[in-house]
Structure formats: C-alpha cells, structure tokens
Amino acid sequence: MVQHLAGIRQGMKLKASGVKLPEDIMVYENESGKYFVIPTVQVGNVNFIPQPTKAKLSDESLIYHNESIPLTHQYMAAYYWINEVYDADAIIHFGTHGTLEWSPGKEIGLWEYDYPSICAADTPIIYPYIMDNVGEGSQAKHRGYAVMIDHLTPPIVAAGIYGDLVTHCMTRYTSTLLRMMPTTMRAIVS
Incomplete structure (x- = not known):
C-alpha cells in the first residue's frame, strides 16, 4: 500500500x-x-x-x-x-x-x-x-x-524410544565393529 x-x-x-x-x-x-x-x-x-x-x-x-x-x-x-x-x-x-x-x-x-x-x-x-x-x-x-x-511454553518431556531399539542398535553396532577389528583387538575388547 x-x-x-x-x-x-x-x-x-x-x-x-x-x-x-x-x-x-x-x-x-x-x-x-x-x-x-x-x-x-x-x-x-x-x-x-x-x-x-x-x-x-x-x-x-x-x-x-x-x-x-x-x-x-x-x-x-x-x-x-x-x-x-x-x-x-x-x-x-x-x-x-x-x-x-x-x-x-x-x-x-x-x-x-x-x-x-x-x-x-x-x-x-x-x-x-x-x-x-x-x-x-x-x-x-x-x-x-x-x-x-x-x-505458557509447550511442555517438554523426554521423548522416550520404542521398545528395545537402543539395545538392538547398540548390539548391531558392537557386532559390526568387532567384525571390522583385527583378531588381536577383538580379544582385548571382548
């Protein structure tokens, strides 16, 4: 205008x-x-x-x-x-x-x-x-x-996570990491 x-x-x-x-x-x-x-x-x-x-x-x-x-x-x-x-x-x-x-x-x-x-x-x-x-x-x-x-501001709460997703992801990550490590390192980590 x-x-x-x-x-x-x-x-x-x-x-x-x-x-x-x-x-x-x-x-x-x-x-x-x-x-x-x-x-x-x-x-x-x-x-x-x-x-x-x-x-x-x-x-x-x-x-x-x-x-x-x-x-x-x-x-x-x-x-x-x-x-x-x-x-x-x-x-x-x-x-x-x-x-x-x-x-x-x-x-x-x-x-x-x-x-x-x-x-x-x-x-x-x-x-x-x-x-x-x-x-x-x-x-x-x-x-x-x-x-x-x-x-008021919207309430903020912990989002949480579905079921055993964290455990599943960590297990997959650890097993992938162990497969990639040389044999001598696997013994030390596990």
Whole structure:
C-alpha cells in the first residue's frame, strides 16, 4: 500500500514535538510525488503488515532495544495508515516483542508526543505474549499500550524410544565393529 507523504505528515503530531526523522526508508518517488511504501497482505477483513524497520541501520539486532533512535517516517506512516486510513479496530502484535515499545519517550506516563502514543493512537493493541518473558512483556504493556494475553511454553518431556531399539542398535553396532577389528583387538575388547 502506498500513501502520499504530505497527507501523512498532516495527520501526525510531529511538528509540535519538533522531531526530525529519516525520510528515505521505504519511499517511492515518481513524477506525481513522493510516497511511503507500506507492505500489506489482506485476507478478508484482516490485514497482515510486517512491523516497519525502526531505523536506517541494516542490523536490526543492534537497534531493537535502543530507545535513543527515533522512528522513521515510514514506521510512523505505517501506524498512521493502520489507524486513520485502514481504520483498524485493533492491532495484534505477534512475536516476543516489537519495536514500538522500545522507541524513544518516557518509561511510564507517556506524553501524547512520545512515539508509542503517536503510533498507537487510540487503537487497542493485543499482544499474545509468552509467560517466561515477564520483563519485556511489562515493557510492551506500559510503553506499547498492549493488552497482554499470556501463554505458557509447550511442555517438554523426554521423548522416550520404542521398545528395545537402543539395545538392538547398540548390539548391531558392537557386532559390526568387532567384525571390522583385527583378531588381536577383538580379544582385548571382548
């Protein structure tokens, strides 16, 4: 989905906050203007959108938890499109966590000009989150405006093995090994 740059800027509260953002990520330009590219796949009334890249750097692992890096125009345009153009009833973030809750701004008591507030607007964010990651789940709740739906990890049990398979395999291995050894070695091993 492509949205015009000027239209998105009018909808954002950025001028009041004085934030300067990178403008050249996921941008398409032709003779009619400059546009943000927002990749989407729509299935029925559900729209799948990958969370935009947080910054210009190519190594996401270096910038994922870095709260000092401002979000890109395209990142904010994607959330603007979700909230104002597509008019989503809710946003569901899947995965351990996204980058919205790790964007610049206060830790708690967010101001309306902090990035999570601008991006989330008034759209509810639902977050299925694994129970064993309490710290980052808390971050998603307090800074990403998330309603948490916790789930446990699948139980892990010993797989076991069928019947005498281990004994059978070891017996075959030993007999093959003994056949391949010279006679003097067989006496020592057995």
